[in-house]
Amino acid sequence: MNSTTRFKLSAMMFLEFFIWGAWFVTLGTFLGNNLKATGSETGAVFSTQSWGAIIAPFIVGLIADRYFNAERILGVLHIIGAVLMYQMYNATDVSVFYPYVLGYMILFMPTLALVNSVSFNQMKDPEKEFSSIRIWGTLGWIAAGLLISYFFHWDSKEGTEAGLLKNTFLMAGIVSLALGLFSFTLPKTPPKVSSDEKIIVSDVLGLDALKLLKDRNFLIFFISSIFICIPLAFYYQNANPFLSNIGMDNPTGKMTIGQASEVIFLLFIPVFFKRFGFKMTILVGMLAWAVRYALFAYGNAGELSFMLILGIALHGVCYDFFFVSGQIYTNSKAGERFKSSAQGLITLATYGVGMLIGFAVAGKISDAYKAADGVMDWKMIWIIPAGIALVVFLLFALVFNDKSKAEIEPKTV
Template structure:
């Protein structure tokens, strides 16, 4: 289930920007706005469908139906070229796919608990297959030559439909009526955790979560178009011929840096590990600005490797920070707020903001990629300096 869950996402997330740029002729702002639909969906849909699964309908059934609707939207999107219609269909896809990320975890936890497994020990080896699924999907799209084709959407839709059918075969995850019906709607949506904003350092952390969440959308949306623009200068280079294969090094790097997190946390503490993550984003974008897919391919590969630190060190350490500062009674809600700030509002800011930057440095259809990437790198550097100066929470030392 985890393999297919992320196989669906990996089929189009990294390559769709190239398809929209080359085949549909969308501008940078339009491409960014399509990617921002994931942020819009993440603000409220996981909470709403979570309530449905908690109170009325088995989680695996909500999960299945969501995948069916998401797949239908992807199939419909293959048949349109108009921006407004394409945007609307991708918004529907996001509204029903993004909640399945949380629902898949809920189903897994329920099944493992009911079967008597230790979730802490049993779930990580299962979850890693999600990363494997993401990578396999990217490689499939790359080797089949679908990075600029609608077949990437068909692949995602086909996997989603299969996963939806498969979900009906897993052990049931029924609603917990006695516990969840007593919760208020605000509590179910995670709104009670906004009390954390009363503390200065916690409020600052969530603001930085939003601003760093924006960084993730940048290479998701524009990594493909960036490599595709080298097709005139380096048409036979590895990066141009196999963009998804090159970009997938980022996901492979994630699996490595996840293993390093315990060492870094105990040695340097949460605050410094988050700071390392921000500086990693500086290098991630700067190396893109300096590299090319031919004689400077090594710089792009190094950027992909650094991505693992940039992404994992913040997401894992940030989640641990929230765990430490939140009271147990709002633990789940607090984690929900963290996700809303990074994958919700952060994705919206990143989608529209990165699109505006790309359009700003585009003249007569020619993109000035070094200026684009150095602008993003400067943005991350400014965040690093601000974080270093203003965030000094003494409650989060890990030794």
């Protein structure tokens, strides 16, 4: 890969995840402060990510893979996304905001697959080359959080009271427009499938991989993946509002510690996986969710603020040890024929079905523990997902007994 192509792909990844991190992290705080949304309304808004994940395979599989170059579709989706972001910026009521965010997520979620497709198309050895490109995405997410907290101060007490968090949508929209235009300069990535080839919906959705569920242990893993996404949804929906509400300074900037830890712990996955196997690795990931939420429940923004920072820093263990090791396990069980469809099925189960349930549960729990004067019982709001994660951990520990070891090639970032 020449230096020009490497620069373009790195910039694409940086901007792609900058856009997502620029508004999604502070979304819960914005909805509560600016639009006065209830917990259930907030859960419905966050669930648009899940609807986007469910619909994304149709856009990529039925359009991108058959009719148009991936980089052109990427450009069009981000330009339309910029318009929707501007409408979200102008919205003053959650009922007006919801249709725009739903439309946006239906268009944005497919771009996550498209940026990967554009990248892989330029690589001779993706196993070695992709991580050095993908890391720029994580850096983009971190950069967005740092700008919001330490440069613009939109998430400060004064900023949130003044309603400045709406500016995150304007910033994301401007960058979305920039990436949309930039996408047309990216290396050409033509369709992979002939437009004349018969469309098989089961292939598009990865339903062929359902055959893997005949394996008892894979079925247990599959079900556990859905249920562990319930506590995951609590983090996306409530972490930023929680940190802002209890008075932590620069909450969005501090939450980027989670992305930094994600990069660090990714390096430990190959070693841990080979030494202890899949079951122990994924159990550590599950337990980390319970520990993280316990830290949130009993920490505070004063003398126990270290507990909150530690909880944020556990994101690398929570995400990498469960989701990344789960992808590796799925890959090892699928075999050559079902590798792609199996990954698609797990994504549909987790970011689609699992988090759809999770956001609904998180919304109802938030409403249940919000007093008439608006004061939130954050301790209970975090204890409940901690308990859910602990139950999933115990059940998985007791019933999963696959002793085979999935092979993993160490990857550096």
